[in-house]
Amino acid sequence: MADSSKEELLQLIKRFSAYITVKISHLFPTSFHNLDSRSVVAIAGLAVAVVFTWKLLRLPGGPHQRPKKRQPPTTSSSLVSTQSNSALIPSGVCSSSEDLRAQNVVDEFFQPVNPTLGHIVRQKLSEGRKVTCRLLGVILKESTPEELQKQATVRSSVLEVLLEITKFCDLYLMERVLDDESEQKALAALENAGVFTSGGLVKDKVLFCSTENGRSSFVRQLEPDWHIDTNPEIVSQLARFIKYQLRISPIRPERTAANVFSSPSLEHFFGRD
Structure with a gap:
């Protein structure tokens, strides 16, 4: 069970890094393609840290208050596969759900203050x-x-x-x-x-x-x-x-x-x- 959770977290981080790399390339199309692979990884890692720090600061009480353990909230725009229903859908849908978990976190960070x-x-x-x-x-x-x-x-x-x-x-x-x-x-x-x-x-x-x-x-x-x-x-x-x-x-x-x-x-x- 622990190995499965670690593997899921690893896959989420990989997908998150890949998706945020695309986001950054869209924001800086000219300069971004001139960077080498190590610079890309560094930028992606920095963006990951920024996003999760931002998430932490949004918690009640700020970063000094350790939040209680809880299940991640399920919104109408997030698709998180659970163990109870994983058998009901094909593997392709599960993969898409994992992609969306990373994509939705990035989208929430990059979306406009007043989205259209x-x-x-x-x-x-x-x-x-x-x-x-x-x-x-x-x-x-x-x-x-x-x-x-x-x-x-x-x-x-x-x-x-x-x-x-x-x-x-x-x-x-x-x-x-x-x-x-x-x-x-x-x-x-x-x-x-x-x-x-x-x-x-x-x-x-x-x-x-x-x-x-x-x-x-x-x-x-x-x-x-x-x-x-x-x-x-x-x-x-x-x-x-x-x-x-x-x-x-x-x-x-x-x-x-x-x-x-x-x-x-x-x-x-x-x-x-």
């Missing part, structure tokens, strides 16, 4: 480039196909986040419908809300199917970095295949896998409710 929504979206989505999302209960106020037969209403509070996602990601919206009229209602609601005017989303990327399994099939074929859904069964089925998922639920559900997050709404996940 665009910065938050990129950070929360871990720079994911393709996103799939269901309509009912996430984008639309209606939550069932039966309600969609009567009307379709876009939630105004989600529009800002939705349009920001389309700037950085290839976004696909999808839903199960009972008839063609429901499709037309959903498309008309999206168009009236201005979703198609930003240029990031077109009607061809709004997909409809007749079953829940059909939506799951859409997601697997598209192979997104993120899938957003309200159906716990769909989320559970896709956990092994999709890198990250966000389940929208008014009640915080039990965490089923390290790559599955939850939020009461899409805008809440990005701090815009």
